[in-house]
Structures are given as C-alpha cells and as structure tokens.
Amino acid sequence: MKTQKLRRNRLTSLSNSRWAAYATAGAATAIAGANSAEAAIHYSGVLNVSVPTGESVAHTFSLDNAAVIRFVNILTGSSGPGGDALFRIQGAAVSNMFAGTAAGAFRYPSNLAAGASIAARPFASMNSNFFATLAYGGGFAHSKFLAAGTDFIGFRFNGGSGIEYGWARVTMNGAPGNGFTVVDYAWGDVGTAITAGQTTAVPEPASLGLLAVGAAGLLIWRRSRGKAAA
C-alpha cells in the first residue's frame, strides 16, 4: 500500500511558520489575507428558528464585539394584509452594515446565492432606528426576499478591531405573509474572507508548500482540488 505510506507522512512536511516566512515578504502579499492559518469562522450550527407572519417578536443572535443580528416579522396593512420580514445588525462600536442598498430611509438587503463572496458586495449602513426590509407584504420594488426559497443575507461589522464579515441563511415562505425561518449564520474573524454558506475556515492548503512536499503533498493537493471541483 504505497499510497497509504505516502499519506501517513504528510504532516511532517513543512511548518506553518516556514510557509508564513515564505509568504510574508513582498513576493506573496497578494495571497496574504486570503486565509491565514489563524483565521477562524464562527458558525452558529443549524438553528431553524421560525419567524412567523405577524409574530412581532425580535429574535436576536450574537456575533462578537457586542454586535448582534436581529430578525422580526410584523403585520402590515398598507398594501393589503401581509407580513413585513425585517433584519437588523447592530451593537458594534464602529460600524454595522449589510450587503444591499439604501433607498431614502429604507434599507434593502440583497439576497445572495450560496458561495457568493461577502466582502465583494456593496454594503449600506443601517438606519439608526429602523430594521432593513427583506420582504414587505405583497411586495415593493426594492424587497429582495419576496419569493419563497432559501437565500443568504450578507453583513459586516467593526467593533474596533477591524471589519468582520458574515452571512445569515433564511428560508422565506413567500409573499404576502413573508414568514421565514432563520436557518443558521456565521461570521469570520478580522482578515478572514468568507463566502455565503461557508461554515469552517478550511484554509486553502499552502499550495506551493504542498508541491514542495513532493509526492504526498501532490496527492493532498489533488484531493483538495477534486473536492473543490465537486
């Protein structure tokens, strides 16, 4: 079993500090910040917290640095009977923003697909008192979560130590009631790139380091690539 023998040896290969030394100097600035070894993603686990139409109770979930995200559904009557699905991020000392747009006093988060890079989205600040609208009754033009189905909300916050990005996954029941379920959420430490739905900081293996390990490293690299492509 030659290959097994090769694989057993893989972790003795190249120290992290070795790779870090390699990566630091100007040559490698471009990959710094992609996913460093210390980066971590905090994942809520599956929550499936239901937010039914007109419940009017805000469900609050903690991030770190005093930041929280909140969800609520209130009844609305202005365009016929229905529910108003709302989202808010607040509490971080420096900034609290979400991926989406602002229109006057109103805020509209974008619905992101799984795998979307959070940091790459345009962000808007929360209005100081209001929640942002996911879906409003039968629908206004700006609401992005009117359709039934599962999508992601992106957010970012800064408690003073730098920007942290995260996502929350919601399953919408559809207009006009717009009841929904908060499935789960996650955020990454400062300097961690995160994509919608990503739950662990599987740092991309130090690719060049793996090549330098030779046979064993090459097999690991191919396996990880295979998974990424699958």
Next chain:
Amino acid sequence: MVEANRKRKVLLIGWDAADWEVITPLLEEGLMPTLDGLINRGVMGNLATLQPILSPMLWNSVATGKFADKHGIHGFIEPDPKNGGARPYTSTSRRCKALWNILTQSGLRSNVVGWWASHPAEPINGTVVTNAFGGVKFDPERGWLIPPGTIHPADKAAFLARFKVFPSELAEAHILPFIPNAAKIDQQTDRRLTPFAKVLSDAASIHAVATALMETEPWDFTAVYYDAVDHFSHAFMAYHPPRLEWISEEDFEMYKDVVKGAYRFHDMMLERLLQLAGPETTIILCSDHGFESGSQRPRGTPREPAGPAIWHRQYGIFVMAGPGIKRDERIYGASLIDIGPTVLTVFDLPIGQDMDGRPLLEVFETPPQVKTIESWEKKTGECGMHEEGKEMGPDQAQELMQQFAALGYIEDPDADKGKQEESADIEAKYNISRTYLWKNQPDRALPLLEEIARRRPWEDRFLYQLAACYFQNGYLQQAERLLSATYDDSGPGNATATLLLAKIKLARGDFGGGLQALLAAEAMNPWIPGVYTQIGEVYARLLQWEKAKSAYEKAVSLDEDNALALQGLSSVYRRQGLNQETVDTALRAVSLLHRLPLAHFNLGVAMARSGESERAILAFETALRFQPNMVNAHRYLATLHRNNGGDAEKAKFHRQETEKITRSRPRAKKAKTDRFEKLFDLPEIPKREERLKILLRERPDPKPDEKKSGKNFTLVSGLPRSGTSLMMQMLEAGGAKLLIDGERVADMDNPKGYYEWELIKQIGKKPEVLDTEGLDGRAIKCISMLLQQMPLKHNYKVIFMTRPIEEVAVSQRTMISRLATKGAELDNEQLQRGLTMHRNEIRHWLKSVPHMEFIEIDYPTLIQNPGPEVSRLVEFLGADRLPNSAKMAKVIDPSLHRKKGGKPMPQ
C-alpha cells in the same frame, strides 16, 4: 564484486545553474533556511565548472568523474545512426559507467531521477526515472502515454506516472509567490506565464517522483536532478534586481521576484528531501555552473546552438554534510569533476585511475584511505548498463528534440534530416574540441576545428576557436593569418578576437604591439575582465608593477571571482615583496580555481619568505602537480629541503630536476619558436558581409514574425466524442462552407457521419495544406490535440464543444473497445482525470494565444435548448457565415445524446 560500505547512504542533489551570488543575499535575509542549516552542519564552497558549459556534458561528468572526451556525451544532440537525422544524447551514447552502474556492480541500490541523458532508463539495481519523464502525456484518443524507456523497472511506470504535474494543474496560489501581480498580465500579448508554468510543473513532477521513490523504495544512493533554477534564470534573470537599464520598469516590477521565488521554492523542496533522507545520509548538493546575475548579465543571446550558455558563470555551488563530514567550513578548489570520486569514497569504494577528478578529502573530519583500481570499465559483472545496440525509438527522440528546441538549445528540430545530422555532428565536434582546449590538449582539438571550419566557414565562432587553437598550439603565424583572413584588413572589430591578436603579439615578444591591441580591445568593450587581466600581464612583463596592479584591480572590480586577475595580483605583490598581500590574493585565486600553478608558486614564495617552510613546501608541490617543469618551484624546494635539515633525498631530486629542465630549455625554446612560423592551408573564408548573409539564411530567427495570411478558418474542436460532428452538421445546415472529405463514413458511433477532413491530421508536418486557394473561411473539424499545431499565420474561430467528462469517457470507452485499441485497458478514473487535465490544458492555451478566438458550446445544453446557443454561434461567426441560421436547430436529433448520465444506452 567489490563490497561497498552498506552503512552509508548518499543523496546527491543537482540544482542546475545555482549560484552563490544569488543565494548569499537570500541566506542573509533568512529566506533559504534549509540550505542555511545544511551549510552550518557541513562544508560549502565554489564548484568550478568545465568547458564548454553545457549541462548534458557537465552532469555526465558529475556522474562519471570523467571529462566529456571520455564519457562520450558531447552536447545536446548527436547524429542518429539508426533513423538518420539527429537525436538527443542518450544513455546509450555514454561510453563509461556512471555512479549508479558502479554501485549496482557493488551490490548497492540507487534511485536516479531526471538526470541528463539518462534516457532510456538503464536496467540498474534500483529505479531510474529518466529526463524524458516530462514527456508523460495524456492523449484523449489513446489514454496515458509514458514514453517507453522512461522508467526502470517498467512495472513502476503506472505508479510513478501519476506524479507528473501538468501546467494546467497549477493554481493562482502556486504562481503568486513568484509573480505577485500575475493577474494583471495580459496573456494575449505577454506569454511569459506559459513557460513559467511549465518549468514549475516540471520541477514539481521531478520532486514528486523523487520523494515517492525515497519513501517507497529502499536505497543506498539517490541522485535527483532539478533543472528549474536554470530555466527560471534563463527566462527571468534579466528582471532580477538590480534593474538593468534596458529592462522596462514595468517588466522589472512584474517579474523581479521570479528568480528569488525559484530559489526559495528549491529550499522548500530541499527541506523535504533532507527529512526523507534522515541525518544518517550524506548529502551532496551541487550545481554544474553559476548564472550571471549582476552587471555582467548579457544583453542578448547569441544566434547559435547552445547560445543561451553565454549566461553561464564559471562557478557553481557545492555543499556537503553528513556523518564524518566537517562542520561549518569552507572548502576551496573543488571542481564538479570531483563529485563522482567523492561519492565513491563515501561508500569506501575504489576510484578508477582513469577518472579525471579527485575525491575531496578535505571535506572529511578524518580523511579516509583512498583506494584505487585501474578502471571500473575493466571490471566485469552486472552493472546495469544497456546492452550493446540498444537504441531509442524515433518518436521519443523527436519528443526530446522538441523539448530542447523549446529551450533554445538546438536548432529547428523539424529541419530536414540531412541538415539535422550535419548540425549535430558539427556541434558535437565543436564541443569536444573545446573540452580538449580546456584540458590543454590543443593538438587533439586542432583536426576537429579545422574540419568544422572548412565545413562551415561562415560561422565566426568556428573561425575564432580555430585561431585560438592555432595559438594554443604555438602556431602564431597561422593564427594571425586566420584572423586577418577572417577580419580583412580593418581588424577584428570585436574585443574577443582583438584580445587573441594581442596574445599572439605578446607571445612573439612584441609588447608594444600587444599593449596597443589590448587597449583597442578595452575601447571596444570596457566591461570584459579578461582585457584587464591581459593588460596587467603585459605591464607585469614590462616590470611596470603599479600599472599592472591597477589593471588587475580593474578586472577584479568587474568580476570579483576572477581567479586569473587575483593570481596576477599575487604575482605583483610577490615581486613587490608584500608577503601578506601575496598570501591573501593567491589564496583567493586558488579558492576559486585550484589549477593555478603560478598562484601556488606565489603562495610558496611568500610562505618561504615568512619562514613557514612546511607550508611553502606544500604550496610548491601543488604548483608542480599542475606544471611539473616549473623550474623555480624545483629550485625553492631543493633549497627548502636542504635548509630544513630534513630531506636530503628530496633536495637532491629537485636539484636534478632543476638542472634537467634548465638544460632542456634552449631545445624546448627552439621547438617552440619553430612552431611560430609554421603555416597550414586556410579554409576559403567568405567575406564578412557574405558570412553574415549566410548565417541569417542558414539560421533564421527561430520565431519569425510570420506574415499573416489574412485567412480565417472556423475550427470545430473539443475532446473526441463531445459533439463535434453534430456541430459540423449544424454549420452545414446554417449555410457555412465546410472542408470535409468522405473518408470516415457514418458508423454506429456517429450515425450521421464524421464530417472529417483527413488532411488536417497532417497539419503539423504539412502546414501548407491550408494554403490551397479557396479554403479561406471554411469550417473544419479539428480534434483538440491538433489545435496547437495549426499554422500561426492564419486566424481561427474555434467552436470548442464541451460535454461532461463522465459522458465523454463512457462514450469514448464504448468506441475504443469496439475498435479494440489498447486504450480500452484504461481504468475509468484515470481516463476521466486525464481527459479533464487535457481539456483544461487546451482551454488554458486557447485563452493565451492571439491567433485563436473561441467560444465554448455545451453539448447537453445545445441539445436541450438550441435556440440561445445558435444565437451565440451567429454572433461569434457572423451572420454572413451562417446565412441560414434558422435551419441549424432542426438538425438536432435528441436521440443522439444517448450517453447521457454516463450510462450507455442499449445499442
């Protein structure tokens, strides 16, 4: 059988072209920590190279301990006796045993990976993966192709082939440490990333194979050769800091880290090798030559075979560490010819007396007793060399030839066979003549150079080398005559030939004329250290010590590793009575190049004057080893042995030698001066302009800017079985003009016919088939393997069909098994991996070339919903090429898509 020391293990690592001048700053910055550690626990030093500085010759000298005239590898290519034309030098051309043969004979096991001219693999005790491993390929129609002879034993081929790394497998993260701004490169206009990826993936392949063998095979000796430092340096050293004035700032910023990254990557690979080898293994890390990295970097590369060698520097690197090896010491005067004997010494095996190198005894804490035998060649017994008459197949030869041509080492491999054969013969003779000149055997070089100068009197390098050879033989008049025939009356006009002219004048005792010529050479090129060394020599002969000194110092300031200039300086200091300075400079000189009798002599004199008799004796004896008739060394030794109260016998011997040499001197001098005026026939030498014209004709720029034809073809391509025939049918229905013949008729696999044009398959050899009138604008079916061979002078619109790989694989297996070709033996996973790799490779390539535009059409999408795909096609090809586009979708017969889901339909 000679019993070798079984406890010892040796790992020999070759880094082609690694140079301390690049490494030292990286060590100081802490960027090569593994190498730093190795140096600290071992010895290091310069490794003097041999001439000519051509890798196949040098690495075979490393492996055999013999110069090229004995080992028989005389360059990159040789005439092919079996198939005609030329072929790369192979292991069958090597005329003597390499280390792995000697070790086989001694009952030891070896792994040999990537060594120059090791193909086809020799049947040694152990494993050989040859320098043809880069040729492992995947062909979508035939499966994995491992050139026969690449791996010994052959049953390891399948296991090892999977460690071949393809350029398309590399990701951003592999490239960014070398080229941080790679994303900004416009690959349509800047192609430097393509060779970069190839070099990196080749290095990764060699390393993966080497580590796999070290982990899975028992071994006593492992030799691994990495060519990447050389290749990265050839491609990117021009951009290495400090920026050269002719390199644009933009290019400099983009590529300045490549060489640095290459060395650091090697340091990382070294870490793994050392880890696998373990502390009980003796490690030898060496390079065959250095690489210009400072102000001496050449501005261009000469238009001649092996022209890139102009970048190579005289000194490579040497590091050795392991049990019984000194620690943290520097050694001096090692040459790459000494590696082989040193390895044998570690194994406690005898050195062949016919070897040209010596074991580097100074590296051992306790120098071992060296055993010798007359010759390993005479030793009988199984040594794993090829049987007489074993040859490489023509296909493999061609493949290797293409690789060398891509590196610029050989001329057009597609030239006609007669021409190829002639070129190979001439280059081999030229190279070996330079070996003779370097070994100071000018009489053996002379007939070879006379022959090639007659055959190619339009090549200046042959004429110059012949003149230098006449000079070295003492035929001054003939050398002068050849120079003046070559350069008319106007003088050479180049510094090298002017220097030779100066040397001739000096040899005749014409110091005034010599100095004048030297000053002329200086004016032509004030950057050649050799000019100043010569000027220094003239002033020294005229006893103008201060002027001599400043000339030598100038040479050292241009090249601080110029051993001859340092030797000259030591002579000046000796004549001035400055003992300390003499010792300093002489030691520096011999540390760079050990064979410098005069420097050893100077050292001896300074030591003798300082009362260091024993050291003086050693220095004089060393001087005599290189120049046995150095009369003053004998004189000193006679005196030293007499005065030292020591050795009357030795004193007597040296006195007698002194007398003998002194007596024979007038005779020797007469014989020498007789030669001066001797004349021979001169070849007919065309005038300078005429030579240049012939040169340009015979050796056109390898990448001519071929004139664009203005024609634009449509190519329907993709992996076999991915819907190319259907696309051809659609184009036909749409009104496009096709280029097809009826040779491969419809069969069960392609019920509606193949729409092929047979001639396209020969496009590589016959690019003119597309030149026929009236073909412009036609659509041709062209399998993906052929895309890269399409002539550059036309433009192409490529419709690249894609289909899920599983479906392609299944479809293909069905067809292959019906055709009963050997591809049917492929296991499915391997087939799919290969197909994926091949497709990525081609896509990657399509994106990077300017003569091809392409769109991808997904076969299942096309079948399910043809409308949008047809619109894309019309947009891509233009409505004028598809006047009836409305009819295209009607061609589609959904039942054709029968391999869906990877399950073949019942037939």
